[in-house]
Amino acid sequence: MGAEAIPDWMRIPQGQWTADDLDLVPEEVGRCEVLDGALIVMSPQRAFHSIVIRRLANLLEFAAPPEWKVLTEMTVRIDEHNRPEPDIVVLRPGTSLRRDTTTCFPPDMALAIEVVSPDSMFRDRVIKPEKFAAAGIPQYWRIEDDHGETVAHLFALNDRGKYVETAVERGKVRLDQPFPHFLDVDRLYP
Secondary structure, eight states: OOOOOOOGGGSOGGGSOOTGGGGGSOGGGOOEEEETTEEEEOOOOOHHHHHHHHHHHHHHHHHSOTTOEEEESOEEOOBTTBBOOOSEEEEOTTOOOOTTOOEEOGGGEEEEEEEOOGGGHHIIIIIHHHHHHHTTOSEEEEEEEETTEEEEEEEEEOTTSOEEEEEEESSEEEEOSSSSEEEEGGGSOO
């Protein structure tokens, strides 16, 4: 049996991946992101991940004033070698998007949200929050399945450019950021 040729898109460009290289990956490969010059191909979503993303994005979109935008599975161009893909992003009023847009930019963002999966736990708890904070994204939420209970960890940037946990929620809470709304954590997963 002969060795199969590696598709051109899989060849590491110039030793590491750039944010721009991500657009060269064929759509059929699935969801990918670039972190520190490495291409990360994401594993299939679990039911918890998929349902929480859909319900939370719908909740935020319903609560958002019309000029705000709520997107799922949209990458964020942080720098030349970092283009992570949060599960949900909330874009500020005035942000324009074309139909073919594949990434958004930190100055346009009010919030990045990750729904933690077993394979993304370290990235979602350590790597991505550090990168989002350094990029100046004002808020970061991390939603986790804690032994069958849905928990929301809410973070805000402090004056030193680091995230500080502002709340750990398991029930219904009234939030003022990025716009006034109620977050009912218990209802994010049936």
